[in-house]
Amino acid sequence: xxxxxxxxxxxxxxxxxxxxxxxxxxxxxxxxxxxxxxxxxxxxxxxxxxxxxxxxxxxxxxxxxxxxxxxxxxxxxxxxxxxxxxxxxxxxxxxxxxxxxxxxxxxxxxxxxxxxxxxxxxxxxxxxxxxxxxxxxxxxxxxxxxxxxxxxxxxxxxxxxxxxxxxxxxxxxxxxxxxxxxxxxxxxxxxxxxxxxxxxxxxxxxxxxxxxxxxxxxxxxxxxxxxxxxxxxxxxxxxxxxxxxxxxxxxxxxxxxxxxxxxxxxxxxxxxxxxxxxxxxxxxxxxxxxxxxxxxxxxxxxxxxxxxxxxxxxxxxxxxxxxxxxxxxxxxxxxxxxxxxxxxxxxxxxxxxxxxxxxxxxxxxxxxxxxxxxxxxxxxxxxxxxxxxxxxxxxxxxxxxxxxxxxxxxxxxxxxxxxxxxxxxxxxxxxxxxxxxxxxxxxxxxxxxxxxxxxxxxxxxxxxxxxxxxxxxx
Amino acid sequence: xxxxxxxxxxxxxxxxxxxxxxxxxxxxxxxxxxxxxxxxxxxxxxxxxxxxxxxxxxxxxxxxxxxxxxxxxxxxxxxxxxxxxxxxxxxxxxxxxxxxxxxxxxxxxxxxxxxxxxxxxxxxxxxxxxxxxxxxxxxxxxxxxxxxxxxxxxxxxxxxxxxxxxxxxxxxxxxxxxxxxxxxxxxxxxxxxxxxxxxxxxxxxxxxxxxxxxxxxxxxxxxxxxxxxxxxxxxxxxxxxxxxxxxxxxxxxxxxxxxxxxxxxxxxxxxxxxxxxxxxxxxxxxxxxxxxxxxxxxxxxxxxxxxxxxxxxxxxxxxxxxxxxxxxxxxxxx
Numbered sequence: 001x002x003x004x005x006x007x008x009x010x011x012x013x014x015x016x017x018x019x020x021x022x023x024x025x026x027x028x029x030x031x032x033x034x035x036x037x038x039x040x041x042x043x044x045x046x047x048x049x050x051x052x053x054x055x056x057x058x059x060x061x062x063x064x065x066x067x068x069x070x071x072x073x074x075x076x077x078x079x080x081x082x083x084x085x086x087x088x089x090x091x092x093x094x095x096x097x098x099x100x101x102x103x104x105x106x107x108x109x110x111x112x113x114x115x116x117x118x119x120x121x122x123x124x125x126x127x128x129x130x131x132x133x134x135x136x137x138x139x140x141x142x143x144x145x146x147x148x149x150x151x152x153x154x155x156x157x158x159x160x161x162x163x164x165x166x167x168x169x170x171x172x173x174x175x176x177x178x179x180x181x182x183x184x185x186x187x188x189x190x191x192x193x194x195x196x197x198x199x200x201x202x203x204x205x206x207x208x209x210x211x212x213x214x215x216x217x218x219x220x221x222x223x224x225x226x227x228x229x230x231x232x233x234x235x236x237x238x239x240x241x242x243x244x245x246x247x248x249x250x251x252x253x254x255x256x257x258x259x260x261x262x263x264x265x266x267x268x269x270x271x272x273x274x275x276x277x278x279x280x281x282x283x284x285x286x287x288x289x290x291x292x293x294x295x296x297x298x299x300x301x302x303x304x305x306x307x308x309x310x311x312x313x314x315x316x317x318x319x320x321x322x323x324x325x326x327x328x329x330x331x332x333x334x335x336x337x338x339x340x341x342x343x344x345x346x347x348x349x350x351x352x353x354x355x356x357x358x359x360x361x362x363x364x365x366x367x368x369x370x371x372x373x374x375x376x377x378x379x380x381x382x383x384x385x386x387x388x389x390x391x392x393x394x395x396x397x398x399x400x401x402x403x404x405x406x407x408x409x410x411x412x413x414x415x416x417x418x419x420x421x422x423x424x425x426x427x428x429x430x431x432x433x434x435x436x437x438x439x440x441x442x443x444x445x446x447x448x449x450x451x452x453x454x455x456x457x458x459x460x461x462x463x464x465x466x467x468x469x470x471x472x473x474x
Numbered sequence: 475x476x477x478x479x480x481x482x483x484x485x486x487x488x489x490x491x492x493x494x495x496x497x498x499x500x501x502x503x504x505x506x507x508x509x510x511x512x513x514x515x516x517x518x519x520x521x522x523x524x525x526x527x528x529x530x531x532x533x534x535x536x537x538x539x540x541x542x543x544x545x546x547x548x549x550x551x552x553x554x555x556x557x558x559x560x561x562x563x564x565x566x567x568x569x570x571x572x573x574x575x576x577x578x579x580x581x582x583x584x585x586x587x588x589x590x591x592x593x594x595x596x597x598x599x600x601x602x603x604x605x606x607x608x609x610x611x612x613x614x615x616x617x618x619x620x621x622x623x624x625x626x627x628x629x630x631x632x633x634x635x636x637x638x639x640x641x642x643x644x645x646x647x648x649x650x651x652x653x654x655x656x657x658x659x660x661x662x663x664x665x666x667x668x669x670x671x672x673x674x675x676x677x678x679x680x681x682x683x684x685x686x687x688x689x690x691x692x693x694x695x696x697x698x699x700x701x702x703x704x705x706x707x708x709x710x711x712x713x714x715x716x717x718x719x720x721x722x723x724x725x726x727x728x729x730x731x732x733x734x735x736x737x738x739x740x741x742x743x744x745x746x747x748x749x750x751x752x753x754x755x756x757x758x759x760x761x762x763x764x765x766x767x768x769x770x771x772x773x774x775x776x777x778x779x780x781x782x783x784x785x786x787x788x789x790x791x792x793x794x795x796x797x798x799x800x801x802x803x804x805x806x807x808x
Contacts, residue, residue, distance in 0.1 A: 065576045071529055072572035076565045078539045082554025083561055089554070090619055093547025094767040098775040101544040104537045105782040112533045113789045116526030117796055124796055164768075166619065168547075171770040402555040408625035412562040419566050423573055430580040 003410030009401050011409040012084040015416060017383075019076050021376055022420050026070030028375045031145055031191065032198025033063045034138040036225075037118075041134045045127055051217050058218070058439045059202075060119055062431060067115065069427050073420075078104075084409065088390050088400035095161055095169045095177055099151040107144035111137050142191065149190050153183035156382070156392050157251045169391070181251055185244040186382075192237045193378065196338060197371025199229035203341075204368025205435045207361035214355050218439035223364070224354060227345035234339045241335065242298070248382075249299050252392060253308050255385030258321040259328045260295055261285040262309040270295035270307035275329070278321035283311060285325075316388065324385040331377040334370045341367055479776065480766035483545040484755070486779060490541055492744050494534035495603075496647070496737050501528045503648020505571055505596020506641065508589060510667060516660050517589060519801050523655040525575060526797045530790055532568070544775055548619060549755040549765035555621040556614040557606045560628055564602035570595030597641065604640025608633030608682075611750070612689055616759045632685060639678035643740060646671040650733035657800050668724050668732055676717055679743060683710070686750060690757055693750045702749075709746045716742060 003011060037059055044052035078100070081089045089097075117125055117133040125133070160176030161169045171177055206223030209216050249256045257263075261273040263283045272295040276288035296305040310318050341363060348354045386392055390400040501524045511517055524531075542550040554561060574592035578585045609628035616622055649671060652664035687694040697706050716738035723731030751757060755765040766772060 065580070068529075068573055068576045071532070072569040075532065075536055075539075075568060078536050078543075079554065079561055079565055081543060082539070082550045083558050086551035086555045086620065089543050090547050090551035093543045093550060094771040097540065097544025097547055097550075097767065098771050100540045101537075101775045102778055104533065104540050105778055105786065108533045108536055109530065109782075109786040109790070112530035113786065113793050115529055116793055120526065121796055168768070170768040171774065174770075174774050402551075402558075403620045403622070404555050404558055405625055408558055412559070415562065415566055419569060423569055426577065426584075427573060430577060433580065 001406045003406040006406065006410065008404060008406040008409050009398055011406055011413055012401055012404075013397065015084060015409060015413040016080055017380075018413070018420070019073065019080060019416055021379070022424055023070065023073040023077055024375065024379060025372055026066050026073060027141065027145070028194050028197045028372060029201060030063060030066045030070050031141040031194035032196075033059060033066065034141045035195070036198055036202065037063060038134050038138040039225075041131055045131060051221055054218050055222060055439060058437070062434050064119055065427060065431055065434065067111075069424060071112075073424070076416075082402075083412075084402050084404065085390070085400050086402040086404075088395065091167050091395060091400075092155075092169050092391055095154060095158075095171050096151050098171075099147050099154070099178070103144050103147035103151075107140045107147065110143070111140035114140070145191050145194065146187055149187040150178045150180070150183050153186045154178075154180045155390060156180075156186070156386055157182040158391050158394055163394070167395075169394075182244075182247055185240065185247045188240050189237070189244045189378075192233055192240060193371065193375050195229065196233055196237060197375055199226045199233065200338065200341075200364075200367050200371045201369070202226040203230060203364045204366075205439075207364035208368075208435070209438055210355055211358060211361050211365070212438065216438060216440065220355050222439065223361075224349075227342065227349070227354065227364075230338060231342035231346045234335065234342045238335055238339065241332075245299065248385075249307075252385065254310065254313050254317065255319055255324065255382070256299065257308055257310045257312075258319045258324045258385055259381060260299075260307065261288065261321060261325045262295075262307055263311050263321075264309040265312055266296065266307050266309065268306075269293040269304040270299075272298060273325075276325075278325045280310075280318070280321055285321075319385045319387040324381045327377040327380040327384070331374045331381060334374040334377070337367065338370060338374075479769060479772040480545075480763050482776065483541075483766065483772055484762045486783070487538065487541050487545065488744075488748060490534050490537040492741065494531070494538055495744065496740050497531035497534060498528070499644045499740065500524070500647040500651035500733075501531055502571070502596040502600045503644040503646065504652065505592045505648075506600060506645040507648050507652075507664075507667060508593040508596075510663065511660065514585070519656055519660060520652060521575060521578070521592070523652065523801045527794060528572075528575065530793065532572070535568075541775075545767050545772055546755060546762075546765040547767050549760055551619070552614065552616055552621045552756060552760065553610065556623060557609055557628055558625055560602040560606045560609070564599050564606070567595040567597075567599035567602065571599060596644075600641045600644045601637045604637035605629070605633045607640065607747075608636030611636070611686060611747070611757065613757050613759065616756065632689065635678070635685070636682055639675070639682055642671060642675045642678055643736075643743075646675050646736050647733070647740070650736045654729050654733045655799075655801055665724060665727070665732075672717070672720055672724065672736075675739065679713070679739070683746065692754075692758055696750055706746075706749055709742055709749065713739065713742045 001008075006014075037056060040052050040056040040059065043049070044056060081093075081096075114133040114136040117130065118137045121133065122130045154177055157180045158169075159180040160171065160173035162172050164170050202222050203226030206219045206221075206226055209219035210223055213219070245256070258278070260270070261276050261278045262270060263278075263285065269292070271290035271292045273285055274289045274291065276285040276290075278285045293303045296307055297303055299305065299307060310321060341360075344360055344363075345354060348357045348360055354360075388397050389395060390397050504520050504524060508517060508520070511520060539550075542553075570591040572595075574588040574595065578588040578592070581588070605628060609630070612630060612632055614621060614623060614627065646668060649664040649668045653661055653668060656664070687697045696702050716735050720732055720735035720739070722728075723735055753761050753763070755762050
């Protein structure tokens with residue numbers, strides 16, 4: 001049975017790709033933002049400069065909206081494994097499940113438990129406990145990232161298990177499962193990507209307001225902080241990305257072949273294909289623009305290092321090449337653009353005109369969404385490059401599917417598409433609206449600035465609980 | 475040892491599900507009764523009464539789902555495809571409900587749309603949870619290690635009845651929570667609404683309870699066979715006690731007692747389900763022991779759960795304590 005001409009497997013893959021892509025955007029932003037809030041709050045407590053408090057209040061509202069969207073889209077993920085990938089859940093659940101269980105127990109509850117206090121409880125619990133709550137939320141997001149990348153990494157580079165008579169993965173060594181070969185690289189790369197995503201979003205907001213009013217103190221602070229992150233973290237990220245690539249070459253060489261658009265094995269130095277269109281049917285990359293030997297130099301750090309081509313693997317064990325090839329180039333291209341912005345900001349800072357270079361600000365505004373695009377592009381590269389396996393080399397995607405008919409998967413896919421575009425489209429619009437507010441005085445009259453009052457006032461003094469205003473009808 | 479761990483985990487998962495049902499139950503209930511409160515200010519107070527805690531409450535649902543995959547992967551792998559549509563619809567509804575909390579503050583013109591989303595999201599999520607429960611009680615077709623039924627098997631008169639029962643039950647939790655956390659007009663209207671809801675819920679619990687034993691002879695044996703009937707009979711007796719406490723609380727203007735009594739009804743209904751199900755995960759098909767993950771999985775997660783769940787309960791209690799007491803409708807006006 002098919003649905004709009006598509007088999008259940010393809011529909012299930014599309015559905016998972018769709019829901020996880022949307023979901024990923026929110027934590028990619030909230031991981032960095034949570035840490036940013038913790039830094040801002042610490043700076044406020046330390047220096048007692050009102051500007052930091054204003055920035056904290058400004059970004060916490062944006063964080064709250066993002067976090068809510070991350071939560072609701074994340075709940076979907078924890079059930080998607082069962083609804084669409086039940087055979088995978090049955091077999092790999094004993095390994096993947098406990099990792100995600102730990103994510104819930106160590107991270108989700110921590111974030112949820114302290115979120116209300118962090119956002120709206122400052123006056124109720126005092127500065128110290130409030131700082132602890134803010135830090136707990138930030139730590140929670142990082143713990144969460146650690147567990148979920150451990151689980152994801154294990155699907156790429158499985159280790160520490162045996163397989164029983166039913167095809168079930170039986171955990172043998174949890175240390176090796178968690179610290180599987182690709183985990184350290186993937187986790188570092190992912191968390192830094194999240195920080196860069198936030199840095200460029202914050203930088204864009206700061207730059208936008210500097211373009212309107214370059215004397216705005218708060219806009220200057222956020223732009224400066226963001227550009228420090230861009231300048232320092234981007235080079236490290238490129239370095240880590242390179243290490244991650246080398247790790248992939250060792251453990252998933254077919255993925256590298258797809259990313260690089262190589263069908264033939266190059267024994268004495270592979271070229272770097274800058275552009276081209278990989279064609280899996282014809283087993284060649286069309287219109288290739290190549291730099292001789294550079295591919296081997298980057299991947300093996302030797303001019304004549306051997307790079308295997310896709311033809312080394314039977315057709316039914318190759319990932320599709322076109323998508324990883326393109327998305328990888330998008331990610332890398334954006335990475336170098338980010339580096340350019342970072343270096344430019346250093347130059348402008350050194351010249352003393354960081355806040356007076358409108359073209360830098362315009363470029364920073366244009367780069368505001370670059371982190372999100374890069375994160376998704378990198379994610380597609382690694383996940384499509386894992387095909388045709390869910391657990392690399394062990395369990396095929398086709399064998400992971402639920403026994404659910406194509407119409408059921410197709411219908412639910414259409415529901416998800418409709419709902420996500422409406423709900424999260426509107427959500428992003430509200431976020432942009434919040435970011436358009438100038439980060440100026442603590443305004444008690446602007447009703448739409450604040451979120452719901454999370455306080456339920458019985459204590460005296462609670463009325464001053466939210467200087468930025470919970471809701472102000474008048 | 476093997477057996478012990480899987481039963482320990484069955485207890486933990488059951489606890490997570492129960493925690494979810496009672497905690498998010500009153501959150502969803504407030505959404506369900508939104509149409510009875512027309513004023514924007516009233517709705518602000520209602521959502522503010524749960525805004526600091528709803529996210530934590532919903533996390534129990536993630537623990538229920540994620541935990542089931544971790545320690546009873548086979549049950550998870552069979553139940554999720556069997557309940558495909560109700561689960562998907564529940565998830566989509568929870569999206570509307572969850573974002574409405576934040577979104578309704580972001581706009582003047584469209585706030586009534588998000589209030590509508592809050593209502594429909596809460597209501598459909600509750601309905602689908604009840605329908606899922608009913609479908610599971612009815613049993614699912616299994617072949618080998620997989621679900622073997624169609625994608626509409628879940629929709630039956632019985633599952634619709636349990637769906638409505640959960641909807642009404644959550645609404646009762648919601649209004650008794652408002653009776654506890656609000657004052658003035660909202661409180662008095664909530665208390666008034668609680669009476670017909672109580673009557674309806676007790677009637678629905680009765681209907682479901684009488685119907686269940688005739689669905690599967692396992693259930694019949696459990697409730698009417700000797701000696702299990704002796705122990706089973708405590709459940710209806712305690713239910714009657716809770717019903718009395720609920721009614722007494724409502725007619726005597728108590729604030730806390732109706733809410734606790736409504737919680738009691740849920741806990742006892744849940745216990746009743748446990749009696750019907752035990753020792754099965756999926757009635758008549760898959761036992762707790764057969765559904766369990768390998769021992770290494772159970773052990774690994776149990777070490778963490780034993781330490782972390784008490785910590786979670788502690789800081790969750792702290793968060794409730796920080797935001798204790800009646801919601802002040804004038805908070806924010808100064």
